[in-house]
Amino acid sequence: MYRQRAKRSDEVHMEYGDKVKAKKNLGQHFLTDLSIAEKIADTVQPYCTGPDAIPCLEVGPGMGVLTQFLVEKGYDLKVVELDGESVSYLRLHYPATLERRIIEADFLKLDLASEQVFGPRPFCLIGNYPYNISSQIFFKVIDYRDQIPCCSGMIQKEVAERMAAAPGSKAYGILSVLVQVWYNIEYCFTVGNHVFNPPPKVQSAVIRMVRNDVKKLPCSEKDLRTLVKNAFGMRRKTLRNCLRNLIHEWQPEQADAILADSFFDRRAEQVSVQEFIDLTVKLRGK
Secondary structure: OOOOOOOOHHHHHHHHOOOOOOOHHHOOOEEOOHHHHHHHHHOOHHHHOOOOOOOEEEEOOOOOOOHHHHHHOOOOEEEEEOOHHHHHHHHHHOOOOOOOOEEEOOHHHOOOOOOOOOOOOOOEEEEEOOHHHHHHHHHHHHHOOOOOOEEEEEEEHHHHHHHHOOOOOOOOOHHHHHHHOOEEEEEEEEEOHHHEEOOOOOOEEEEEEEEOOOOOOOOOHHHHHHHHHHHOOOOOOOHHHHHHHHHHHHOOOOHHHHHOOHHHHOOHHHOOHHHHHHHHHHHHOO
């Protein structure tokens, strides 16, 4: 455990000045509000403290504004950072607490079950996620769902709304369905753009994903993804129009009879997660 108090970000900025520049190609926007950083750190506290505590992996720590609170709260922490300048900064300002705990790598290419991370052990994922790859991060979380019982952090508000959206909402879409198959999503709070350097052009939000009770699907996960992506391919069209070609491919002999069902009068945004699963089973079997 790491209980050494880290330097506050205002102290860090005075010492290090502007040496870590936000890089547009990495989607970097550095959080400057300490109270928000601490609230984000608290989102995984039920999992990362106590007798059954599991470790925590932070994605994109940057200059450590969130990291300092993860350290302060005593989490068993590792961080993964692609930006070399940020890695140098972290090694300079967290030499004791993050020694051998910094993984200099691209998170999207990292084997999350490797010994470089925590081996096969479960862990929480947290971060102020780069906006340009946040959806890819969450699809990777799904791939490692049996290891990640909780994932939280800050993302673009629009993406957060899509993830948490319920059927019938305009925000409900592919990401909503494919994440909610495996996780319960909590939209925690909205964050304005004035608390970042540089400020993004959009608002942000903090979400928390907690693993649900689904252990195995009654259908192929690949088939489910294909069905959902096709269903939302033309949002204003009915399922009949969106899925016609796919159903003829999957069920060529029964396609016309299947498509005659009034169920296909609906649009994809009106279909629940469970109904998408049931439809995949109906069309493709187990």
